[in-house]
Amino acid sequence: MPRNWSGVAHLPFQDEVPRIAMEEDGLFVFNIYSLSATLNTRDDSDYMTVKERIVNDVVSPFELSIQWRRARTFVLELCSAMEDRGHYSQKCWDALGKLGCS
Numbered sequence: 001m002p003r004n005w006s007g008v009a010h011l012p013f014q015d016e017v018p019r020i021a022m023e024e025d026g027l028f029v030f031n032i033y034s035l036s037a038t039l040n041t042r043d044d045s046d047y048m049t050v051k052e053r054i055v056n057d058v059v060s061p062f063e064l065s066i067q068w069r070r071a072r073t074f075v076l077e078l079c080s081a082m083e084d085r086g087h088y089s090q091k092c093w094d095a096l097g098k099l100g101c102s
Helices: 016-023 035-039 044-057 071-084 091-100
Strands: none
Touching: 016 071, 035 044, 035 071
């Protein structure tokens, strides 16, 4: 389990997460680093490996995009699930305002 999610049910990139987020009540926050989505990395280790190649070997990041189910795949699946149900991405502050939080 990642160090900043100890003690909670962390499910990184699991198939059921978009469904759970659409069907259950509550505020679901997805904070996916844009480079992780672009490179389709799975975790810090994937990201650091790709970053080293970009910096040290001067390789284009687009040549290093991972073709498996990772961050980008998850974002696309989440967006599709949201659109199918008429939900749209919001800034966290706007979502909290709609929940009555200030």
